[in-house]
Amino acid sequence: MENGEPQDGGTVQSVDRAMRLLELLSGATGGIRLTQIARNAGLSPSTAHRLLTTLESRRFAQYDPLKRTWHVGQTAFSVGQSFVHRHAYSAAALPILRRLRNETRETANLGACIDGDLFVLEQIPSREIEKSLCGVGGRLPLQYSGMGKALLAAFAKDQWNSEGPSRSRLSASSLAQISEQGFAVDNGEINPDLRCVASVVYDHRSEPCCAISISGAAHRVSDARIEQLGAIVRDAASELTSIISRH
Amino acid sequence: MENGEPQDGGTVQSVDRAMRLLELLSGATGGIRLTQIARNAGLSPSTAHRLLTTLESRRFAQYDPLKRTWHVGQTAFSVGQSFVHRHAYSAAALPILRRLRNETRETANLGACIDGDLFVLEQIPSREIEKSLCGVGGRLPLQYSGMGKALLAAFAKDQWNSEGPSRSRLSASSLAQISEQGFAVDNGEINPDLRCVASVVYDHRSEPCCAISISGAAHRVSDARIEQLGAIVRDAASELTSIISRH
DNA sequence: GGCCTTTTTTCCACGATGCGGAAAGGATCA
DNA sequence: TGATCCTTTCCGCATCGTGGAAAAAAGGCC
Structure with missing residues (x-):
């Protein structure tokens, strides 16, 4: 268990993993490769790929096929703006x-x-x-x-x-x-x-x-x-x- | 299948549901009650509760115990900001x-x-x-x-x-x-x-x-x-x- | 304060679905 | 071109996500 890892009692593991991937995307200046983010998250590349494509389907994440890097997507920005309005x-x-x-x-x-x-x-x-x-x-x-x-x-x-x-x-x-x-x-x-x-x-x-x-x-x-x-x-x-x- | 719903081939259902909840939180001015957001998402209250508390554990969502309303959390804002930096x-x-x-x-x-x-x-x-x-x-x-x-x-x-x-x-x-x-x-x-x-x-x-x-x-x-x-x-x-x- | 209704939270068994290894396909580089 | 690495797809298994039920909490009314 890493420092700052949320307690896992009653949480949905796959959702928690996806959120972790979003956080890693957020910290990755210039985007990040699939294998790198999978390594950072401690997941297999195929698991990370499936979680990322799920996030991508609602545009929380975006994939740049030219550089083959993953990024935070526009929906994350839109959702985050509502925090400010509070x-x-x-x-x-x-x-x-x-x-x-x-x-x-x-x-x-x-x-x-x-x-x-x-x-x-x-x-x-x-x-x-x-x-x-x-x-x-x-x-x-x-x-x-x-x-x-x-x-x-x-x-x-x-x-x-x-x-x-x-x-x-x-x-x-x-x-x-x-x-x-x-x-x-x-x-x-x-x-x-x-x-x-x-x-x-x-x-x-x-x-x-x-x-x-x-x-x-x-x-x-x-x-x-x-x-x-x-x-x-x-x-x-x-x-x-x-x-x-x-x- | 609702209009605008992402295709579900190869996506993780629980993650997709959690993202849907985040979007609904974002659109809910003044926060939203558990039963209401569960109804809007077409989930049972207990399922929605577990997904929301998972989002809450990493502060993508926040709960106001006084008004008993759910809101978008600070991590969503932080993650969203990196979209702008791109x-x-x-x-x-x-x-x-x-x-x-x-x-x-x-x-x-x-x-x-x-x-x-x-x-x-x-x-x-x-x-x-x-x-x-x-x-x-x-x-x-x-x-x-x-x-x-x-x-x-x-x-x-x-x-x-x-x-x-x-x-x-x-x-x-x-x-x-x-x-x-x-x-x-x-x-x-x-x-x-x-x-x-x-x-x-x-x-x-x-x-x-x-x-x-x-x-x-x-x-x-x-x-x-x-x-x-x-x-x-x-x-x-x-x-x-x-x-x-x-x- | 008691009672009723509604909401929220917790629990648990079952089967749906998430997982990751393996294979296939694609891209890069010397 | 061949080797290496990366990305994507596939699939069977067992883990874990689900939702109904129960318990707890909260709110409103008399």
Whole structure:
């Protein structure tokens, strides 16, 4: 059993295998050959072939006969879009993210805590290289991103939110500092060349619902700039909070 | 056998059923109850439950215990995003779409011909109501959208493109007009209150690869405005073409 | 709170179907 | 051209997916 493998009690093995193949397709930049994906999934080529052609029949997967590679298909994209529509604040956040990007000239991000991790929902990229740890649809442990840290601090303030992730991921002094400043700084624990400044957005119940950030290369997101960027992000988060509160 | 049901030769039934459930989840605004989705899929509740919990175990589906509704999950979104990355022109198109939206104050779209239909890959919405026939991830028959019409005209000019959709969907005079103008107009065959002006983007082989458009309410996208909008869209498409050609 | 109805979840035996090895066909490369 | 590898098809077996039934949970009404 691999790390992160779902428990198999009561699940349909063939469906689970097909989903695993979809995940592998998703991670395969430039597509992947049948024998390679079968090997990666631990299946025989003929089994993988049958599962892939089943996914292909509804266009969750696609086959490129020229390169003989398999890819994620359009239906996966269409289905995935409906996930975004559930998070209704995404649409409201877009103009704010754009303005944030324009003001700072760095990449602007929207993320939410989903299943205990920071999940990137939207991203308005800057023109600079070195933009962010991961793109739309990517995920990170909360404590390794600015948005995650900001959310952890917001959860820590909420003594009654028993569903929040464990606060022990960040020290009490870090949490206190984030709360006091109104923004969190990620100083590149994962990638030392990237920095991020983030602030939390609250919903109509004053519950933390997501976070926004700007991220960019460490030499641009400098110490001299942090206070200014923090204030800009904090104000943008407040604006998004007030928009969401009106719904 | 329902209309549009994929042929079942050599496919795995349980996987096909699970994919069908995902599609139904995608179409269910506000989530859906187990018994309802089971009914829609023609499965017993216990079968649907097991397939859904299998999808849930890898987070392709999610269950809201408060409302007791099933939804599309985050992994579907993550996997779907990799479909976009395959169409590398999407990223290059974004700033152009934004500028297009800003100049015209209408919704800007990027679409491609995928499996014979017009598939919407990106969309920068305007602040107006009445924006476009469908959103990101949606699909339409080519002849019913401006982008599709523009692509049909481009395919018609390419006598050697044996993989293009049938040209008989539009009249010869329509195709000729679109080619001459450099843009196509959708005058609301599906929705009389919506209009669209679109132009084709070419890749480095001078092959039509996608189209961009602006769309909005018919009373705003007026006859008086068409020529001007057409020229703007055509120029934006040319710009995107030249960017893509450099890769 | 009790009762009724509906929904959701769990269980289990049976047979349908998923599996993978083998064979056939196809593609690539030296 | 021949060798090698990849992809697709075939088929028999036994695994596992199925759905009815039962149990548990939830919601609504009086």
